[in-house]
Amino acid sequence: MNPAPPVMTLELARQIEQMDISYSVSRLGGMQAAQGNPLGIQIKSYGNTVAFLIKAWPDFWYGQKVLGLSSADGVFLDEIAQLFRHNGLSCRFEIIPGNLDESLASGLSKLGFVQMGFSTALYGCPKRSLQALPAGVTIQPVSSSHLDFFIDLYQDCFEYPRLVENEKTVVRRWIEGALHKMDCYIASLNNNPAGIGILYSHGKCSLLADAAVLPRYRSSGCHTALIQRRIDRAAERGCELLTSFPAFGSNSHRNLERAGLRIAYTKTMWYEHTIGAR
Helix, strand or coil: CCCCCCCCCHHHHHHHHHHHHHHHHHHHHHHHCCCCCCCCEEEEEECCEEEEEECCCCCCCCCCEEECCCHHHHHHHHHHHHHHHHCCCCCEEEECCCCCCHHHHHHHHHCCEEEEEEEEEEEECCCCCCCCCCCCEEEEECCHHHHHHHHHHHHHHCCCCCCCHHHHHHHHHHHHHHCCCEEEEEEEECCEEEEEEEEEEECCEEEEEEEEECHHHCCCCHHHHHHHHHHHHHHHCCCCEEEECCCCCCHHHHHHHHCCCEEEEEEEEEEECCCCCC
16 A cells, blocks of 8 residues: 555645646746747746746647636736737636635636636655556656657547647657656557656656557556556655646546545636637
8 A cells, every 4th residue: 555645735735736837847848949949839937827828739738728826926817818818829727726715716707717627636655566567568668769659659649640740849859858857658568559658757746647548458457557657666766745637537537546646636727718618
């Protein structure tokens, strides 16, 4: 059994949320650093709040979002909304419990935002597993020489279109620059590439980030094996806290709870009501 995670507090919730911000800054900042910033990425801070914009990918879930917002930064609401509107984009505000009060909710409402969704944060403590992997499943780290294959498999696992070459160059730039704090894995089933997983580590905390399996190999144990391998790696790195941000009630959520993580908090998602949740 994994050691019990610390009791949840607002301070701990903000620490967990900071991992989401840190990974987003690392990811989008790495892609932004590609020559000429071809995706039109912007990362802007407003006090403790950070806005992430990807002009070339308006529907990509890692862009068009605002993290870390609390009433202390409510004075920036109009400025943040105008950043996205000036670029012809809608955005979402993700707000953790304890950071939303009547004044902030009223300010969002006046700008045309309504609460139309939830996102779940999980947490736990890493401990190396002694369990064997499911039959036929192997997990291998990705080397820098196999990044193109990993990027293609990532797109296939999430059922996204394959990236064109200039887009792949941008994503490669991010991964190459982050390999000192990030581990990428490929799961195989009977020697067939089947899934991908990413572990991002910062200080004493690790984030079980993106993980997905090809549709034809789902329910084979690959996703569970990817979770297990990344938890092992977090323990190897000396991390003391694990986090993850799955869709509530999803297969990923269930598999992460089976691995010992539990719900830290559920944050509200605010979208422009004229656009609707994406």
